[in-house]
Amino acid sequence: MKQKALQECKDLASKYAECSYGRTISVVWQCRQQAKELNECLHQFTNDDVLEEMKRDYMLQQDGKVSAKG
Numbered sequence: 582m583k584q585k586a587l588q589e590c591k592d593l594a595s596k597y598a599e600c601s602y603g604r605t606i607s608v609v610w611q612c613r614q615q616a617k618e619l620n621e622c623l624h625q626f627t628n629d630d631v632l633e634e635m636k637r638d639y640m641l642q643q644d645g646k647v648s649a650k651g
Contacts, residue, residue, distance in 0.1 A: 582626065582627055582631060582632065582635060583627065585626055586622075586623045586625075586626035586627045587623075589622065589625075589626055590619060590622035590623050590626070593615070593618050593619040593622050594619055596615050596618075596619075597612060597615040597616055597618075597619045600612035600615045601615075
């Protein structure tokens with residue numbers, strides 16, 4: 582789930598990384614907008630609904646493997 586989220590939000594992660602490059606404490610206020618956009622994007626792919634869907638898909642795959650063996 583994390584890997585998919587990072588892949589889907591790659592452009593926003595790059596923008597945040599560019600903004601934060603060379604900064605320490607100031608990254609908090611200088612890159613606030615980029616951080617917000619990145620977090621909103623990541624949340625689309627890392628929420629409870631997505632997790633439940635992935636669990637459901639996994640269980641269906643496992644059921645298919647058991648049926649094929651039996």
